[in-house]
Amino acid sequence: MRNFIILIFILITSSLSANEWEDKKVFSNGKNTNSLSILSSTDTSFFAPIIKSFLDKYPDIKIEYFVTGTASLDEIFRKSPEKYDIIISSAMDLQLKLVNDGYAKKINQIDHPNWAKWRQSLFAFTIEPAAIVLNKKAFKNIAIPKTRQDLIKELRSRSTFFRNKIGTYDVRKSGLGYLFATQDARTSETFWRLMEVMGGLGTKLYCCSGDMIDDLVSGKIAVAYNVLGSYAEARKKKSDEIEIILPADFPTNMMRTALVSNSSSRVKTSETFIRHLLNTQTEKNNDKTHSLPPLFLKPGQQTIILEPALMTYLDKLKRKTFIKEWERAIIQ
Amino acid sequence: MTSELKVSGSLQNRLMFTLISGAAVLGIILFFIVRGYAAQIAQNGQDDILEASLSSILDAVVIQDGSVEVDFPYASLSMLDTELDDRVFYSIYNDGILISGYEDLPLPEKINTEISIFNTIKYKDTNARIASAKRILIGEKERITISVSIAQTQDALSRTLNRISKNVALFGSGFFILVTLLSYWATATTISPLMRLASSVTKRGPQDLSPFEKKVPSEMYPLVTSLNKLMTRLDLSLKQSEDFIAEAAHRVRTPLATVRSYADATLQRVTKKENRDALRSMVRAIDEASRAASQLLDHAMITFRSDNLQKEPINLNDLVQNLIDNLAPIAEMKDIELKFKQEDKIELFGDFILIQNAIRNLIDNALKYSPYEGIITVSIGTSPISFLEIHDQGPGFPPKDLDNLTMRFTRGQNSNGIVGSGLGLTIAKDVANAHGAKLQLSNHEKGGACVTLLF
Incomplete structure (x- = not known):
């Protein structure tokens, strides 16, 4: 009996300590005097060049890179903020709430544009659009939709073709998906009409942009809504199966952000890393070999603003209402 | 001859000290009043925004299908965005039970329905301003009380206050320096007639006992009048004594000359040695007397001519x-x-x-x-x-x-x-x-x- 209890205890603790990472990688040059642990929602392949360039400059640092979804990242970090030094996520709202709740360290010696930082603690380092991504074959002889309205029209006119061939984020599981959806809903009623149409045609729900793009390339789905433009762009370079559309009616742009944990014991190294990250991601320094887009606002381009209002849809009641409405539209 | 006069302080220093310390006290009072006033205005500004945010949240409360929904607008929190990215906390209570927001955010016990109450609290290791209000909704079966607190840190506010304090301090110091200069000028001007009088007294020759005729301020009038009277009296008595000496010398000289000529004549006539000796010493004494008389006259003349x-x-x-x-x-x-x-x-x-x-x-x-x-x-x-x-x-x-x-x-x-x-x-x-x-x-x-x- 006692052994059984101990076994359960071991099982629980091991399941707690060994999170189910999407990916986990250690970067090192062999001689490590310092180490950093980064908790990130960014796929390793996209972030590795930045880490490697950092290690070129500071070869005696070992970096542990943990990848997980935006929603679970928030959960994991809140549970044990002392385990991770740097938090990187595309879910701006969750990141901002972490800062608001006092989880981030102020880094005073960083000079960064005002619109790309919050409380001198949260630093944006990319600007990435939410895109509609299409499988080219599915739109062979048809005009490619430029706006959400066009897409609604197209889906309606060829409803049999598109049935079960549409994908989007499951906003209940993905923090970024939730951010995109709430920002869309805030901007225009078109979003709800689109969701209703997509729901009527049986939409597949995904946790991550990567999976969505995989299915698009393979032809499993023909349209994916609110895919991370940067990921799609990277895939397009490899296979020309897909078409990326930045909706002309209202584009949604997100900023990937980084913060240093307030409970981090390696503040100096963390700050050095943040400085390096922001420096490589300026428009001037961001060369084409890097897969992540730079922090650069084209004239007229807008992005989701880093402000306390981002916490609005994280409110328990608001979230409940939003998810209820979203489920009503998309899961029919 | 002149007894040592004791000096006790300086009128100018005393005046300046009074003026400058007055200015310093005034400057400090001014600083605190303006700063306090600015703090109040800045606080009112923050309170107004908190209240607006609060009421926008309360307005969004509805009872739908028997349950409470608070679909507050994006603007509720957006309006709380500040230059220094102040943190925002809120909590929503339904009949005393937290339904959303930060559970450890204190909710004041006595909340009026209409009027928001404000407090400055310590929350998450920082100062925050908190506004609270409640709203009563009447459902189908029951009355529901929704209480909302919304708090905001005061980074931007304190920066504004610091900026104001700095400016006010600068203004106050400027004011102080200006007053110091002014008081120096004022005391110098006030004291200058006195200094002029003193220096003109010092510069006067020992024989100059004429009255002061330049204009003097009314406060100095009695002093200068008395001084003038004293000088006139002194002058008069000096002149009288000089006149007396000159007159006496003059009167003595003529008879002396007569006596001398008689003595000379007599000397020619006497032959006895002792008589001649007596007469010779007489002549010498007469010479001495007449010489003294003429020198006295000379001196009197010089005293007179020195003035003119x-x-x-x-x-x-x-x-x-x-x-x-x-x-x-x-x-x-x-x-x-x-x-x-x-x-x-x-x-x-x-x-x-x-x-x-x-x-x-x-x-x-x-x-x-x-x-x-x-x-x-x-x-x-x-x-x-x-x-x-x-x-x-x-x-x-x-x-x-x-x-x-x-x-x-x-x-x-x-x-x-x-x-x-x-x-x-x-x-x-x-x-x-x-x-x-x-x-x-x-x-x-x-x-x-x-x-x-x-x-």
């Missing part, structure tokens, strides 16, 4: 040459040689009669004290400054008396048996003073007195 100098260009060389020529017969009586060394020519601008009188008195003195067959040297030169020096081979001045000899009726200790009144040096000194010149008495290394006039 009649200046004209004087050739000092000619003046001295004339004097030597005139005094030569007296010198010959004692077989004294009068030498005149003219190293340079000196042109003066002064009262001829006074200067002549002064130099005659000096040479006269030298003749009196010079031994028989002695030499008296009168030198004139310009190096380093214009001077006239009279040097005899007499006994010299007694060193003890050097300082006092120029006082009226003072004679050296070694003057016994020599005719004199003690006025000669006084006259010379008064004349020198009236002309801004200096009279120096000294003894020559090889003996003999040396009197120098430095022009």
Whole structure:
């Protein structure tokens, strides 16, 4: 009996300590005097060049890179903020709430544009659009939709073709998906009409942009809504199966952000890393070999603003209402 | 002679100290008042926004299908965005039970329905301003009370306040410096008539006892009036005594001359030795008396003329040459040689009669004290400054008396048996003073007195 209890205890603790990472990688040059642990929602392949360039400059640092979804990242970090030094996520709202709740360290010696930082603690380092991504074959002889309205029209006119061939984020599981959806809903009623149409045609729900793009390339789905433009762009370079559309009616742009944990014991190294990250991601320094887009606002381009209002849809009641409405539209 | 006057503080310093400390106190009070006022205004600004946010959340509360929904707008939190990205916390309670937001955010117990209440609290290690209000909703079965608190940190507010404080402090210091300068100017202006009076009193010659006629401030009027009265009285009494002496001398001189001529005539007639001796000493005494009388007259004249100098260009060389020529017969009586060394020519601008009188008195003195067959040297030169020096081979001045000899009726200790009144040096000194010149008495290394006039 006692052994059984101990076994359960071991099982629980091991399941707690060994999170189910999407990916986990250690970067090192062999001689490590310092180490950093980064908790990130960014796929390793996209972030590795930045880490490697950092290690070129500071070869005696070992970096542990943990990848997980935006929603679970928030959960994991809140549970044990002392385990991770740097938090990187595309879910701006969750990141901002972490800062608001006092989880981030102020880094005073960083000079960064005002619109790309919050409380001198949260630093944006990319600007990435939410895109509609299409499988080219599915739109062979048809005009490619430029706006959400066009897409609604197209889906309606060829409803049999598109049935079960549409994908989007499951906003209940993905923090970024939730951010995109709430920002869309805030901007225009078109979003709800689109969701209703997509729901009527049986939409597949995904946790991550990567999976969505995989299915698009393979032809499993023909349209994916609110895919991370940067990921799609990277895939397009490899296979020309897909078409990326930045909706002309209202584009949604997100900023990937980084913060240093307030409970981090390696503040100096963390700050050095943040400085390096922001420096490589300026428009001037961001060369084409890097897969992540730079922090650069084209004239007229807008992005989701880093402000306390981002916490609005994280409110328990608001979230409940939003998810209820979203489920009503998309899961029919 | 003058007793030491005790100084207690300075009027100007006292005035300035009062003004400056007043300004300092005023500046500090001003700083706190303005800062307090600014803090209140800034706080009111934050409170207004918190209240607007609060009411927008409360307005969004609805009962739908029996359950409470709070679909508050994006603007509720968006309006709380500040320059320094202040943190925002809120909590929503339904009948005292948290339904959303931060559970540890304190909710005040007494919340009015309509009016929001504000508090400054410590939350998550920082100062935050919290606003709370409640709203009562009437559902189908029950009344529901929704209470909402919304809090915001005060980073932007404190920066604004710091900025204001800095500016106010700067303004206050500026004000203080300005007041200090002004008070310096004000006290200097106030005190200047007094200083002018003091310096004009100091600058006056010893003989100038005329009343002050310049305009004075009313506060100084009594002082200056009394001073003027005192001076008039002093002047009057001085003049009276001078007049008295001059009058007395004048009156004595004429009878003395008569007595002397009688004594001379009698001396011719008497033959008895003792009678002749008695008469001779009588004649000498008469000479002494008449000489004193004439010096007294001279002195009176000099005192009078010093106040009204009649200046004209004087050739000092000619003046001295004339004097030597005139005094030569007296010198010959004692077989004294009068030498005149003219190293340079000196042109003066002064009262001829006074200067002549002064130099005659000096040479006269030298003749009196010079031994028989002695030499008296009168030198004139310009190096380093214009001077006239009279040097005899007499006994010299007694060193003890050097300082006092120029006082009226003072004679050296070694003057016994020599005719004199003690006025000669006084006259010379008064004349020198009236002309801004200096009279120096000294003894020559090889003996003999040396009197120098430095022009």
